[in-house]
Amino acid sequence: MSKVKYYYDSESLSYKKIERRKRTTFKYAFMFVLAAALFGFLFVFIASQYVASPKERALARELHNMQLQYELLNKKMNEAEAVLANVADRDNNIYRVYFEANPIPEAQRTAGFGGINRYKNLEGFDNSKLIVASNKRLDVLQKQIVVQSKSLDEIAVLAKEKEKLLAAIPAIQPVNNKDLSRMASGYGMRSDPFTKVRKMHWGMDFTAPRGTPIYATGDGIVVRADSGSTGYGNHIRIDHGFGYTSLYAHLYKYNVRKNQKVKRGDLIGFVGSTGRSQAPHLHYEIFKDGDRINPMNFYYGSLTAEEYSELLEHASLENQSLD
Missing domain, CATH: 1.10.8 (Helicase, Ruva Protein; domain 3)
Structure with a gap:
């Protein structure tokens, strides 16, 4: 039951019932709805600024x-x-x-x-x-x-x-030190054993008994194993590639043939005294791009510092060569 409101009329000295007009009721209702809507909007706005929705929280985490x-x-x-x-x-x-x-x-x-x-x-x-x-x-x-x-x-x-x-690279001595009698002659001007005239000796002479093993000083291919070069007698030439060739002369016999591949340290022949030779020895030469060079510079692969110094001292002597 709705409440009935009265007011006191001083003229009639009695209470009279307050009659509410429909216009007034509609006005109050409208103001209430408007106030509620404004409050709701304000609440949602504040909440959106300070309280994240589940979707927003998920996006924030992502x-x-x-x-x-x-x-x-x-x-x-x-x-x-x-x-x-x-x-x-x-x-x-x-x-x-x-x-x-x-x-x-x-x-x-x-x-x-x-x-x-x-x-x-x-x-x-x-x-x-x-x-x-x-x-x-x-x-x-x-x-x-x-x-x-x-x-x-x-x-x-x-x-x-x-x-x-x-x-x-021909980097070892072609004859083992233990097999050498001596290093007879080195690279440079030497006395010819037959003419006694000083001339250029293009290799190194290693004195050793006939039949002493001779070893390839580097990897390569045997390009010659014959006696067709004047003075060298039975000799071997190995093409090492990269412009290097080694020559082994005055051999007693061969242990390789032409076109055979060899590795450094392989037995290729034996010391002899064939060709223009005064005694059993190995005449050894190295060519680089067709030019003869001093073999003394290539023994780092088989000699100790002391052995190299001793060999260098003997090779530097201007004595008589054996070929």
Whole structure:
């Protein structure tokens, strides 16, 4: 039951019933609804500013996770760039120097990409600058890896060639020290044993008994094993590649044949005194690009420092050669 309100009329000295008009009732109702609507809007506005919805909280978590992932990616790129820079430094200053190859210019290693805009499809987003910068960085890093990979492939080829070169260079003494009677004559001006005239002696003479083993001083292919060269008698020539050839003269007999591949240290023949020779010995020569050079410079592979010094002292004496 609705409450009935009265008022006191002083003229009639009695209470009279208050009659509410419909207009007034509608006015109060409208004001109430309006006030409720304003309050509700204000509440929602304040809540939206300070209280996140479940969807907003999910989006916030996703954004935070993406930021963490980007930081991790950035850290990994920093580490990759540091490792790659270290490899590039060793490549230029160690590997390429050792194998006598030109260093790769820094501009070539770190060059970007010119021409058309490669990142046009990444533009127009809220974080386009960040996305484009990251993609550019990754592309440059990828290019640097490709450049370094090709460089290491080249170094691998050079290393194989260097290995072949080191194996091919005639780097040991052709006759063992224990088998030598003495080092008879070295490279240089010597007295001819037949004419007694001083002339150039183009090799080294190792005195040893007839039948003493002779060894290949480097890897190569036997290009001659015959007596067809004047003065040398039975002799062997080995082509080592890289411009090097070694010659072994006055042999008693061969242990190899023409076109046979030999390795450093292989037994190729035996000391004799065939050809223009005064006594059993090995006459040994080395050619580089067709020119005779001093074999004394190539014994680092088989002699100690003391043995090399002693051999050098004997080889320097201007005595009489044996051929």
